[in-house]
Amino acid sequence: RYVRQLQRLQLLFSPTAADARGARQFVEEAAQDFARQHPDVVLYVSPHSGPGPAPVLRAEYLNGTVREELIASMTSEEIVQLATKLANQSGLDIIRIRKPFHTDNPSVQGQWHPLTNKPSILTVQGPRLQPQ
Amino acid sequence: RRSEQPSWDYHAEIQAFSHRVQENFALDLLKTAFVNPCYIESEEARRRQLGLDKDAVALQLQDNAGLAERGLRFARAYLAQCFEGAYPELPAKGIEALVNFLTSQELVSYVAQNLSIQDLALCRDFPAPPDVLQRTFLAVIGALLESSGPERTGIFVRDFFIPQLIGKDLFEIWEVVNPMGLLLEELTKRNISAPEPRITRQLGVSTVLPVYFVGLYCDKKMLAEGPGETLLAAEEEAARVALRKLYGYTENRRPWDYSKPKQGLAAEKAISSN
Numbered sequence: 001r002y003v004r005q006l007q008r009l010q011l012l013f014s015p016t017a018a019d020a021r022g023a024r025q026f027v028e029e030a031a032q033d034f035a036r037q038h039p040d041v042v043l044y045v046s047p048h049s050g051p052g053p054a055p056v057l058r059a060e061y062l063n064g065t066v067r068e069e070l071i072a073s074m075t076s077e078e079i080v081q082l083a084t085k086l087a088n089q090s091g092l093d094i095i096r097i098r099k100p101f102h103t104d105n106p107s108v109q110g111q112w113h114p115l116t117n118k119p120s121i122l123t124v125q126g127p128r129l130q131p132q
Numbered sequence: 133r134r135s136e137q138p139s140w141d142y143h144a145e146i147q148a149f150s151h152r153v154q155e156n157f158a159l160d161l162l163k164t165a166f167v168n169p170c171y172i173e174s175e176e177a178r179r180r181q182l183g184l185d186k187d188a189v190a191l192q193l194q195d196n197a198g199l200a201e202r203g204l205r206f207a208r209a210y211l212a213q214c215f216e217g218a219y220p221e222l223p224a225k226g227i228e229a230l231v232n233f234l235t236s237q238e239l240v241s242y243v244a245q246n247l248s249i250q251d252l253a254l255c256r257d258f259p260a261p262p263d264v265l266q267r268t269f270l271a272v273i274g275a276l277l278e279s280s281g282p283e284r285t286g287i288f289v290r291d292f293f294i295p296q297l298i299g300k301d302l303f304e305i306w307e308v309v310n311p312m313g314l315l316l317e318e319l320t321k322r323n324i325s326a327p328e329p330r331i332t333r334q335l336g337v338s339t340v341l342p343v344y345f346v347g348l349y350c351d352k353k354m355l356a357e358g359p360g361e362t363l364l365a366a367e368e369e370a371a372r373v374a375l376r377k378l379y380g381y382t383e384n385r386r387p388w389d390y391s392k393p394k395q396g397l398a399a400e401k402a403i404s405s406n
Contacts, residue, residue: 001153001154001291002154003152003153003247004152007148007248007251008139008145008148010139039147039148039151040148040149040151040152041148042141042144042145042148044139044141046138046139062246062247062248063246114335118333
């Protein structure tokens with residue numbers, strides 16, 4: 001079955017700073033809908049008062065990775081899109097994938113080895129038997 | 133510990149856990165499932181240290197030992213039933229080895245860690261040791277058994293434990309000391325004559341790394357063939373390959389069936405999707 005890899009989202013923003021306007025709009029309008037659509041993600045909203053550090057959306061995944069995204073000067077829809085993108089990711093590191101394909105069964109009929117098509121020592125090749 | 137860092141709501145986390153696993157739990161059963169005995173002892177010790185009166189602030193938590201035992205028994209019975217249905221030729225010792233591997237500490241604690249149980253479990257040490265994680269996960273299974281019944285718990289166990297067998301070979305899990313003897317027993321059960329080992333192919337006999345392919349023939353028909361470095365090793369490997377073929381645990385067997393089970397067979401816990 002499918003287990004969503006995102007554990008919790010923490011939205012840290014300040015209620016007075018100008019660049020956190022999108023975050024405040026998101027909290028007022030879209031946060032409840034988002035939480036209802038994703039019941040397996042816990043959404044924490046923590047406003048820290050006064051002009052503090054930049055507004056940040058922190059995502060924690062089941063394998064322990066924590067990913068922080070700056071949401072300064074982003075509109076509410078963009079934050080919704082970012083949150084759904086994070087919710088559909090897994091917690092693996094975002095690195096370059098060397099090959100876009102992987103298979104656990106590289107060979108269907110058995111991998112070739114130098115003895116595949118050599119006849120066995122035991123096969124006896126004698127003169128052909130005459131049909132009766 | 134995550135529960136001591138900012139932004140932590142235990143009730144919300146537990147609800148999210150039940151949604152993540154797509155199961156309906158009775159929440160109070162689930163909360164008891166996460167309470168370990170070492171946590172209760174440490175809490176009582178802490179309260180005694182702080183000088184609180186024991187009767188005034190009594191801990192009303194039950195620990196998860198009963199749930200864990202029920203979960204373990206159900207998981208073992210269900211997995212044994214699954215394997216008996218899927219590999220009918222496999223002997224009892226093989227099934228036992230598979231079930232022991234699937235309920236072993238490392239595997240269960242690995243599955244539990246990737247389901248965020250290590251954050252929710254209440255225990256004394258941090259990070260939670262693997263036996264605590266195993267007990268907590270089995271208690272979760274027990275709680276699910278109490279809340280939703282054996283069918284859904286069976287599907288849960290199947291979805292989380294059987295994928296751990298993918299890519300694993302039978303004899304990696306089941307240690308067999310004498311495969312030739314076991315093979316002889318199996319063949320006598322089926323009334324086939326004893327196998328005759330013959331060298332099929334050989335390469336590099338006089339070098340450091342010879343390769344011998346030994347085939348086992350019963351009544352002049354080939355049973356199995358296995359490679360090895362020395363003749364004895366090749367014969368043992370051929371016996372193992374023959375056993376794999378007989379038990380139906382080869383690499384090219386049909387993959388496990390994870391579809392929804394048919395209704396109406398819940399009477400004796402016999403679920404048809406094996």
